[in-house]
Amino acid sequence: MNNRSTPLLGRSPKALIAAVVLAIVHQYLFYGHVLGVSYPIFIILFYAFMYHLANDRMRAPTPFGWLLLIVNLMLSMTYVLFNNSFFYVLNVLVIPPLIFIHMSYMLSARRIEWWKIRIIQDALDHLFVQSTRHFPTVFKVIRLSTFRRMNKQRKGVMSKVLLGLVIALPFLVIVINLLASADGVFNSLLSGVPGWLDQLSYSESVLRLIWVIIFGFLFFGYLWGFIKQKTYDWEKRAQAAKAQLRTDSEAAALTVQSSYQIDPIIMATVLIAFNAVYVLFVVVQFTYLFGAGQGILPEGSSYAEYARSGFVELIAVSIINFAIMMITLVFGSAQGQSALKKLNNAMLYILVGCSFVMLYSAYMRLTLYEDTFGYTYIRFLVHAFMLFLAILLIIAGFRIHYARIPLTKCYIVLGLISYVMMNYIGMDRIIASNNIERFRESGKIDVNYLTDLSTDATPLLIHFAQKEYPELQESLRNQQTDLWRDSNRAWPSFNLSHYRAERALNRYFEEEITKSH
Structure with a gap:
């Protein structure tokens, strides 16, 4: 005990x-x-x-x-x-x-x-x-x-005292708040000792306590x-089975491993069937893929129609190709004839090449679509996803030749680093910058979308309003009003982007007032 x-x-x-x-x-x-x-x-x-x-x-x-x-x-x-x-x-x-x-x-x-x-x-x-x-x-x-450290009698008394305090405490809170509301002198007395008691309502005090x-x-x-972690019975049995497995022969282990592998002939047939379709598709699309920027489009198609058509489908096919590669690399048999293994590797390289062409085609279509309709969060994130998928394909391509590359480890680390980079890259500022550049080239701009961006883009928008687009001033004034409403935030809610935007807007409108006088 x-x-x-x-x-x-x-x-x-x-x-x-x-x-x-x-x-x-x-x-x-x-x-x-x-x-x-x-x-x-x-x-x-x-x-x-x-x-x-x-x-x-x-x-x-x-x-x-x-x-x-x-x-x-x-x-x-x-x-x-x-x-x-x-x-x-x-x-x-x-x-x-x-x-x-x-x-x-x-x-x-x-x-x-x-x-x-x-x-x-x-x-x-x-x-x-x-x-x-x-x-x-x-x-x-x-x-x-x-x-x-108490004897039995004192433990019993102390238990009852504590139980009584626990029962009385919530009712005391209610009674004290009611009496303080009913009598001003009593409320003043309570507000003095301690001073913060009258600042907390009953409901808020209870919620904070809960x-x-x-x-x-x-x-x-x-x-x-x-x-004090609990170990389950099934874990003990699994550990015992694992220890027993170590004592088995290597042949048995290889038998267990081979049960999870796909026959190389089946895999070669699947890869050849997919690649035949993909190679035909790439050959047909090659002219449009590299000629769309110079105005070479399918007959009867505008830039917007070409950019919109097939984009989602190309991304979906690229993802399917990536899944096929992962299945082949992870579950493909390392045994078998050398010629068959080389054939499968060649098919995988073709699959990687076709996937890159499809991704590039989708990338070009989205770029044309952004030139026509502007830059948004969703389009920016899709661009980032395509680049991420391309990097995954490159790693998978190296894995075809270098079998020791740990795909799972590489992808986990790459995913974490990429996600942090996306947080720190400044998406709002990049979107604002691209839309401003589009305005300079085409004269088109969506003011409402620009001002809906977060305060990360506000300093850039202020510079744009000062130098090129004074019509943005009204929208910036509305943003300043919204920031003023949030200016009474407590210190735990402090945000540097919010603070910088508020200071930049105040300085901008002070300068505008000075110029007008």
């Missing part, structure tokens, strides 16, 4: 206090505030909370562990540096799963490698199962920490799920 309670009493009170403090900070940073500088501050505190209290469960530092830490911190900083609404929402969905995967990778007793899909299962297990099973541990920690209690449980349960 003592051996079991000693570790619990050693670290658990400190962990529970830290979880409650972190929950208090959490409600202070996020209750009633939009995300801003509060987000990276909390992420840093959360990492410190987990790593400090569970440092004995942490695996040795690895390059991927550092990469994921940097990615999470950089993504959280976007809420301070930028104001793009698309990534504002998307990062709310992306950052927490990345943090949970990072915690699972660094602290889980299972020590799952980061490129294996089981890491997601382990992260979900810690988030929903391992954490919730430790919610009752909170009460056990309080009981053991409070009563371990917030702290819920997140205190969540933070402690999540931490303790790593410190």
Whole structure:
């Protein structure tokens, strides 16, 4: 009994206090505030909370562990540096799963490698199962920490006193607020000691208290799920089976491996069938592909019609081609005749080449479409996706010849780096710049869309209004009014892009007033 309670009493009170403090900070940073500088501050505190209290469960530092830490911190900083609404929402969905995967990778007793899909299962297990099973541990920690030095009689008295306080506390809050509302002198007395009591309404006080209690449980349960992780029976059986598998012969292992491979003749037939169609398509489209920019289009087609037609289909086919390549590279048999293997590799190279031609065709169509109708978020993101897919194809192309290239590892690292780059590339500013350049060439511009861009583009739009397009001034005035309405944001919601745009607009209109006088 003592051996079991000693570790619990050693670290658990400190962990529970830290979880409650972190929950208090959490409600202070996020209750009633939009995300801003509060987000990276909390992420840093959360990492410190987990790593400090569970440092004995942490695996040795690895390059991927550092990469994921940097990615999470950089993504959280976007809420301070930028104001793009698309990534504002998307990062709310992306950052927490990345943090949970990072915690699972660094602290889980299972020590799952980061490129294996089981890491997601382990992260979900810690988030929903391992954490919730430790919610009752909170009460056990309080009981053991409070009563371990008392005799039986004192424990009974103290239990009843605490129970009475717990029952009375919510009713006392209600009664005190009602009496303060009914009597001004009593309210003045309460407002003096302490001064902040009259500033909190009953509903807000209760909500903040509930917030702290819920997140205190969540933070402690999540931490303790790593410190005292439960091993399931099926895991023990799987570990035993894995140990037994190591003692089996290599021939049996090869038999198991070969059951997941596709016959090379079947794969060659599939690749030849697809490539025959793709080569014909590329030959037919080659003239239009490289001649559209010089006005060589299919008969009866305008630039807009050509740009719009077939774009989505080409992207879809490129994705299908990429899937075929992945299946061939991962499940294609390494055994068999050398000539058949060379044939399959040649077919894969043709597939890569045709896919690049299709991507380039789609890229040109989208470029023509943007020249005609302007630049938007969706079109920018599609451009980025095509470039990303092209890089994936290049890596897959190298993998055809160099079989040791780890595709899964490469794609995970590339995906993380690419996503961070998309956050930091300044999408709004690039879209605004391209639309302004389009105006200079064609005289066409969508003012409403420009002013709907985030404050990241505001300094560029101010310069454009000053030098070339004074008609934009009214829209900028409306944006300034909107920013004024948000100027009373609390410091946890501070955003650098918002702050710079507000200062730039104020300076711009002050100069305009000075010029008019």
